[in-house]
Amino acid sequence: MRYVVRRLLFLFPTLFGMLVVVFMLLHITPGDPVEMLLDTDREFIPQEQIDAIRKDLGLDRPLHEQFIRYVGKVIQGDLGNSYRSKRPVLEHVKLNMVQTAHLALAGIFMSILIGIPAGIISAVKPNTIIDYVTLTISMIGLCAPTFWLGILALYVFAFQLKVFPMMGDGTGGGPLAILRHLALPATVIGAHSAALLGRLTRSSMLDALNQDYIRTAHSKGLSSRVVVVRHALRNAAIPVTAAAGTMFAYLLTGSVVVEMVFSRKGLGWLMVTAINGRDFPLVQGLILVFGSIIILSNLVTDLVIGAIDPRVSHD
Amino acid sequence: MTRLSDDNLSGSILFEKPPSSAWKMRRRFLRRLLWTRKTGGIGMLIVLALIVVALGAGVLAPYDPADQDLTQRYKPPSETHLLGTDNFGRDLLCRIIWGARISLQVGVMAVAISLLVGGALGLTAGYVGGVVDQVICSVVETLMAFPFLLLALTIITVLGPGMFNIMLAIGLASVPMFARVLRAELLSAREKDYVVAATCVGASHGRIVFKHIIPNVMSSMIVLMTTRVATAVLTESSLSFLGLGIRPPTPSWGVMVAEGRAFLERAPWIALIPGAVVLVTVLGFSLLGDSLRDALDVRMR
Amino acid sequence: MSKRFVLISVLLIVGMLVSGCAQKTAAPPAPTTAPAQPTTAPAQPTVAPTPAQPKKLVWGVAMGTNCLDPAYQTGLPDSNNLVNIYSAVVKHKPGSLTEVAPDLAERWDVSPDGLVYTFYLRSDVKWQYGYGDFTAEDVKYSWDRMLNPDTKTTGATVLKVINSIEVVDKYTVRVTLKVPTPPFLINIANTGGALIVNKKAIEERGTDYCLKPVGTGPYQVVKAETNGTVVLAASPDYFGGKPAIDEVEMRVIPEESVAVMALKAGEIDFMIVREPANIAALFKAGPDIVVNGDPQSSCSTYALWLNNTRKPFDDVRVRRALTHAIDRDTLAREATEGLVQRRADSPVPPALFAYTEDVTKYEYDPAKAKALLAEAGYPNGFKITVDSMNTAFNPIMLTIVQQYWKQVGVDLEINYLDRAAIRQHQAEGNYDITVSNPTRAEVGLILDYYKCQNFPPGPNFSLYKAPDPICDLMNAQATENDPQKRAEMIKQIQQQITNDVPNVLLWYVAEITAARSSVKGMIPNLGSWQTRFYLFDIVK
Secondary structure, three states, rough: HHHHHHHHHHHHHHHHHHHHHHHHHHHHHHOOOOHHOOOOOOOOOOHHHHHHHHHHHOOOOOOHHHHHHHHHHOOOOOOOOOOOOOOOOOHHHHHHHHHHHHHHHHHHHHHHHHHHHHHHHHHOOOHHHHHHHHHHHHHHHHHHHHHHHHHHHHHHHHHHHHOOOOOOOOOOOHHHHHHHHHHHHHHHHHHHHHHHHHHHHHHHHHHHHHHHHHHHHHHHOOOOOHHHHHHHHHHHHHHHHHHHHHHHHHHHHHHHHHHHHHHOOOOHHHHHHHHHOOOHHHHHHHHHHHHHHHHHHHHHHHHHHHHHHHOOOOO | OOOOOOOOHHOOOOOOOOOOOOHHHHHHHHHHHHHHHHHHHHHHHHHHHHHHHHHHHHHOOOOOOOOHHHHHHOOOOOOOOOEOOOOOOEEEHHHHHHHHHHHHHHHHHHHHHHHHHEEEEEEEEHHHHHHHHHHHHHHHHHHOOOOHHHHHHHHHHOOOOOOHHHHHHHHHHHHHHHHHHHHEEEEEHHHHHHHHHHHHHOEEEHHHHHHHHHHHHHHHHHHHHHHHHHHHHHHHHHHHOOOOOOOOOOHHHHHHHHHHHHHOOHHHHHHHHHHHHHHHHHHHHEEEEHOOOOOOOOOOO | OOHHHHHHHHHHHHHHHHHHHHHHHHOOOOOOOOOOOOOOOOOOOOOOOOOOOOOOOEEEEOOOOOOOOOOOOOOHHHHHHHHHHOOEEEEOOOOOOOOOOOOOOEEEEEEOOOOOOEEEEEEOOHHHHHHHHOOOOHHHHHHHHHHHHHHOOOOOHHHEEEEEEEEEEEEEEEEOOOOOOOOHHHHHHHHHHHOOOOOHHHHHHHHHHHHHHOOOOOOOEEEEEEOOOOOEOOOOOOOOOOOOOOOOEEEEEEOOOHHHHHHHHHOEEEEOOOOHHHHHHHHHHOOOEEOOOHHHHHEEEEEEEEEEOOOOOHHHHHHHHHEEEEOOHHHHHOOOOOOOOOOOOOOOEEEEEOOOOOOOOOOOOOHHHHHHHHHHOOOOOOOOEEEOOOOOOOHHHHHHHHHHHHHHOOEEEEEOOOEEEEEEHHOOHHHHHEEEEOEOHHHHHHHHOOOOHOOOOOOOOOOOOOOOHHHHHHHHHHOOOHHHHHHHHHHHHHHHHHHHOOOOEEEEEEEOOEEEEOOEEOOOOOOOHOOHHHHOOEOO
């Protein structure tokens, strides 16, 4: 318990640090958020007007003052309003969170579906043709550029074969529609971490298979299937669980590209539009969200490992 | 001796020292790498081929990669253009050959940057310990909480695109990972008897670090570097997709894949070949990295 | 499978869920304004004589909508929806960039001195969602609101010439200008900022107004999401009659090559095309797809803006040399996949008032280019950087230009920046060369890009200093009431500009749209921000 509290307390300085980094990066980035709000493709805006907007957004104040104000608001739970849409950042996050959560969960599911069998096969039947084939397949997602794989998948399965929808998230169409819309993006994003999972499964399976108790089990005459499933797999599960934190970070990173390709209104997409539009409050808010998710998922992972592996103690 | 800091937050890496006899060790190592699991050999082959192509680009490429011929746009593979031409009528094969040099350069330089910065941070943290360690650790933890691509994306937005900046962005985004692994390795290496012994006989810090510690963290570094080269090549293409790639006329695979995506139906070779080349390259580095990991017996979280 | 393993997996997934939701629960609830529900249910068409299926048009766009208030619109998805939700006092005559047609005003008078405009408004116009009758007060409110500094809008530039707005009677409004402005009507037809809004709705809906707008146009908003989609339904109250298409849905597709696939597969009916590679793909798509984009009716001149205050561009010979060095006809043809066949010779696009062909022309002549460079003291060329966005025609155009200039010894380095960075550089005048295609439906606004007083942060991206009499002429034409005289002045300006070549003119860029062949009634030469869906029909 003390460990959890300590880890949770550690969350705040980390998030604060992230805010400092992002705040500084954003303000040294070339490009003026006010300019981005103006539709000057068609009209020429006088300087007074630009200054008025800048003042309105509080961007005319010294940098440290802006930062202190912002952090003060964040402590009160207010992430501010998006420059562009004028809506609260939290509303944006809430709107887009669901899509990314769906994608991440489905992605994890797909990577388990691909990665774990691949890992088991290559551990149980090492250096056979079937090992190399499954290995190669599980590596494709990791090795191909995600957007390329995504567009290829769209072209083959949505455009040519018309098995899956081309875009969107299926909101309003019931659970089945949501799943249908998830199938391709989740496979593309899940394939990315499948290789990682496969590798971990393989090495921990190999270790487990070399342990004394497995040899004992073998010598007791248990069939190798039973040995693998009952003994080895159980031990192999620990490092695989440990990879979940890393996988989650992968998934969030991948969501940036996958959401763009599959036109899913998620957090990754929101982040790219926010960076491009120099929508400072939105970028900062999203970084806080991403950071919290990654840190918390690491924590949960550690706790789960602690719960299932008696060798790990947190105190 | 300084207190060994708690390792909970940065993950632990176990490291076994390879056998002592150098010759025997090398032979065993090579056998394990290339033979026991053939994927290592395949990976090695791909990477070697890549290096040969990159170094010999000037000899191998039949044309100048930037040479446009607007009368020869979208030409499918033929005798004059083995892999066809792109949307500027440039020879795709040449661009891929020259692109190997660019991609390797990006990958290697990015990794060198992260190794340099991350290594320095990790070594300092692990060796000095105490407050310095804590400060570096918290900075690294903070940076680790950023999704990798977003960090690279933000850095490149600050720096502006361009080949060097892309290397820098990818390299800097990997710094926390290097720092973390190196520090953890160092902590475990420091516990080793021979390091303790060297400290006792009064060896200088520099001597301990360079003579005893660095050789022992090398294997995990080699593994990490190999896999990060793969990541760098992929990240470069993702950044190109987001419009922040290397500038023309430099033939970059990332830009080629990103631009090719629109030609899937009209000129599929422009879309498919560079993508496949990236896939094989990354596969090569990943396989090599995995086999090195097995052969060197490095474990990482 | 081991139960324990299953348990672990479940735990894992729950863990993810918890960690995903933690942020949401930890934060206080955001204002509970459901963003997408209109207060009034979409009114059912009162008369439904057609039992046929409602016609629905889906169009794709790269960005989501932000605000459907004329004062705070921020981009193409907004402006494109705005012209369908609201009406203006006058609108463009379909197919023309230089003539206006009645919209809310049935007719109008202009005083002989060009200062007083009297608009006689329609009396049969109703606001959507039961916000009452439209009157002259609404026009006064809308424009006063735009001009009020407290509104903090950026869309009011063309209204700035207004001195006062006076309600004569319920359906007559009189507008007095500060200076004679011959293109006033075209300007208000052309800008989203001049659309007429309802005071009661804006005050009632407050911060929600952006997503729940009320207009008098042919369509009303059924659903609008922040940074997302917009669904429009035919307004039963529209004075122009019920549009042929009952529902218009805007779908956000950030990746344009996916939008192209969706169009080909029939998932969307209409899209705006930006990337030349996709234009190429659509041209090859067969009879199901129609690509629109008539360069003859373009109101946009694509150019490389050379910084005239920097060496070597301070020498007119260098600027001429660089123009001679490019085969701009081939460039235009190849970069646009044959959509545009000819280069631009005049800074004024051909569809605009007072365009002339009678200007200095620069043919492709690399030998002459080399000679001019040598004469200017650069026999071995020089190295120069261009700042550009990595979108639309820029990459293909620059890559080809790079090759042409290399042949005369000029080494062009391409510096891709994103939109925000480019904007900042342009506002500072900090670049060797920048790329821009001013898109203006009025010639006076095109000339803003060459005016002596408009140095950055103004739009004179070339930092071009025209001879004094021409500077004066550029200002004088804006208030010249006699069309003949004004045309003559603008012609003279074009001749001077082409003689001084402050920028390398490339070609006239048309807005390119693509649609399923079942979509009828598209008028290609309206700018994309003026896609009027009530002119469309779907005939299967």
